[in-house]
Amino acid sequence: MKSRMISACVLVLLMIAVVVFNTIFPLALVIVVAVISALSVYEIVHALGLSQKLVLLLPTLLFAAVFPFLPIGIAQQIAYYVYTFLIFTSLICYHDSVTFREAGVIYSMGLMIPTALTALIQVRSQGGDHGMFYVIIAICSAWAADVGAFVVGSLLGKHKLCPNISPKKTIEGLVGGFVVDILAMLLFGFLFEASYHFTVSVDYGVLALLGFVSAGLSVIGDLSFSLIKRSCHIKDFSELIPGHGGMLDRFDSVIFVAPFVYFLLTFLPIFG
Secondary structure, eight states, X not given: OHHHHHHHHHHHHHHHHHHHTTTXXXXXXXXXXXXXXXXXXXXXXXXXXXXXXXXXXXXXXXHHHHGXXXXXXXXXXXXXXXXXXXXXXXXXXXXXXXXXXXXXXXXXXXXXXXXHHTHHHHHHHHTGGGHHHHHHHHHHHXXXXXXXXHHHHHHHOOSEEETTTEEEEEHXXXXXXXXXXXXXXXXXXXXXHHHTTXXXXXXXXXXXXXXXXXXXXXXXXXXXXXXXXXXXXXXXXXXXXXXXXXXXXXXXXXXXXXXXXXXXXXXXXXXX
16 A cells, blocks of 8 residues: 555656646656557557567557657548558568457557547647646546545445456445546636636536546446456556556556547536
8 A cells, every 4th residue: 555655646746747847848748648658558468468579569669659749630640551551561471470369459459548648638738728737637537536436445345346357346436436536626626716816717517527427437447458457367567656557557547538538628618
């Protein structure tokens, strides 16, 4: 538990540093997202026992690391095309040692993870002068559900949610995650208004909706990657973050939540 708390504090401090230096060094968020994407992709490829397939791994890591730096539009479309071309060319050239299943698994993970996490950068653009507030709630709406589910489940959990996938998750924890997530979003809204001496208003209805849906998506993301870990007979994707496991263990729910936050705030902005 001690190592878990220390690691959590380090992650929070890193997020605070990115927020504080966003004005003078906006590239910091892009770099962080690129590093998280590349590490997450490597962790899942390694967990699946495919890290020795370098003809598939190397273009996938390159795509994951480069994609967050690309502007929305033709640059990203070219990246998709080049990555697809490299994967399938590798499959053709090395068909004796690389199977379609292996290529398909790596290709799908290589596309999904960096594309989803890059939504954090797009969320910042949506918020204008308050873009980093959008980034904070996109990440924290996923983590708040995790924390709420863990705490409530540990204290009150009796009924298993999906024992065959994640034995420790409970229905009580699920409900706790929803409640904590909604309350956390409302609290973030209040603190944001207070930091501007209430000269800026936020839409608490949108924040509550964001918290509710994000809590559900967080559970789906968590269970999805738990299923992958269970099929690979591992507890964590790596030991990179003491007490938490790997980078993907910490950001699995964010992968599902961040794109939703981007889509939601496109149509329902928080600021009134």
